[in-house]
Amino acid sequence: NAPEIRTGQWEDALSFVAVHQDKAAYSELFSYFAPRLKAFGMKMFGNEQQALEMVQDTMLNVWRKARLFDPSRGCASTWIFTIARNVRFDMLRKKQSRKDDISADDLWYDGNYPEQEDSGSHQWDTVLMTEKLAPHFDRLPEAQRLVMVKVYLEEKSHQEVSDELAIPLGTVKSRIRLALDRLREALDDTRS
Amino acid sequence: MTHAVKYHPGIPLLEQYVEGTLEADVALAVSAHIDLCPHCQQLCLDLSAEQGLMLEKSAPAAELDATDLDQMLADIMAQPQWNGRELNTQPQGPVQVQLKDKTFTVPRALARLVEQQTKWTQLGSIANAKLPAGDKRHVSLLYIDKDTAIPQHTHKGLEITLVLSGRIVDEKGSYGVGDILINTPDDTHTPRTLPDEDCLCLSVLSAPLQFNKGITRLLNPLQHLFY
Ligand SMILES: [Zn+2]
Ligand SMILES: [Zn+2]
Incomplete structure (x- = not known):
């Protein structure tokens, strides 16, 4: 029951960024996802400046952390979504000036839980x-x-x-x- | 710890958790449940995949300043990528928490908060340690020794209890490690531990409990124990 390894345009682009710091591959990812993330940010914040800040932070994380993307755990779009969600969460917390408390890193684990058996659905x-x-x-x-x-x-x-x-x-x-x-x-x- | 978790947060709550729209302290309890529950781990992966797909298929923003984006792209690619040490910022696994001579394991989601502060307040067979979650609700570890009942009470707000160790029972069920109980305002119950098993829970409360019966009403001013 081996996990499915996702392959596709965005998964490949991310692995080029991770392995070769490939700027062409990153630019492609950026020009596809940045405008969509901005629309997502506008919906969430209702404010252009914050939406752009979220896009910037999210895409910077995609660049810096590309090595953390694991295509056996999900698609590139899933990974990018989770980064945007975490950036947005921490931005909102910071705006409410909460200190030493719950952060996105506490709430969403970006690692592998032990493998589980696929529960049958035949019944x-x-x-x-x-x-x-x-x-x-x-x-x-x-x-x-x-x-x-x-x-x-x-x-x-x-x-x-x-x-x-x-x-x-x-x-x-x-x-x-x-x-x-x-x-x-x-x-x-x-x-x- | 291979027993099956029986009480889950439910899909609507998991959806809000995955979207990031759930309030932080409630999300913390859900996250700790997920650490203990393979079933919900899988559901969250599936729900995240749906969110990712929605992002991928969504329309780009209508108003876009191309020079802004070009500048952003150039700024980003001028930055170095992170090395292995910088990449690992998350709490990685469960941590131990100490109460007198007992040691308990608490899930990863609580690791950082528990390490910041666990100062226990004890009254009889119940002890409470408030976590620095700093939100509207009160987030604490609640220890209940074996063979102890929490007097019957009504909730004035939301009460979430996640069993971290041992077992607790009330009129509606029996809850083991990983089980999450959600009581809404006006639910009334009398949770208790079994004669031979104590219990450690994570408790998230949005308002003080209201004790209902006779002398236990004297507990109402001692709310700091449960709140
Ligand atoms: Zn579950
Ligand atoms: Zn209760």
Whole structure:
């Protein structure tokens, strides 16, 4: 059950930055992600100056810490998102002038937890069809519902769904896990 | 420590935690739970991947000053990349905390705060150490010796309890290491330890507890123990 190693344009670019301090690869990453991070920052701060500060700090971290990116743990976009989230969190804390207290480094661990067995989902096949689950199924986030319909109702393989929706295999699997957990939670609520 | 965690924060809370929109002290309890819970570790990886994908597929900002960005890019690439030592700034693993002759292990998320300060206040079989989380809520380690009941109380605000060692039970369930209990205002319960097992928890409280019965109401002024 080896972890999937992500490969793609941004994952490759990050490894060039990490290994060769490759400026061309970094410039590509920058010109794609900086404008998107700015939009994200505008949404979060509602203020251009702070949004730009967040972009600058985030992209500086991407440059400085590229060696920490591990393609077996996730996509480049996931890694960049987590950096932006942490930068934003610490910026907000600093603005509220809180000292010695909770920081992004405490809250979000950027390391490997020990490997876990992939919990099987086969026991859900029949349960899924029951009337009890149907309303919850409809309330799943659209992206997850779509993957669930293809896997459980149209009985397609994870690989087929990945090809059909043009999303990575890992995303298909993670959407199934998220959806199953939501359904499990919904069932627990109806039971108690 | 291979027993399964039974009580989780729930997906909406995990989502806010991953987005970074959850309040810091609540996020701290969620983070410590995740350190102890492989199930939620996986869910958080999945939720982060969804957030990353949203960022990748999102539209770029409408208003962009190209010279600003070019300048930013040049400034960044003029900086050196970090060496191995600078890269490791995070608390890496669990730490030990000492209470009299007992030693407990607390998760990574609490490591830095616990190392800054653990000053215990003790009353009978209960001890409390406030952590310097410095937020609206009170964050503390709460130790309850074996065979002890916390008198019945009602919550005036949110109460989050994460079991770090041992076990605690109340009217609604039995909670072991990693289990998280979330009590909302007006929930009433009487948590207690088992006859042969003490308990260390992380407690996050947004308002003092209100003790309900007879003489225990005298505890209400002694809030510093629980708050
Ligand atoms: Zn959990
Ligand atoms: Zn309580």
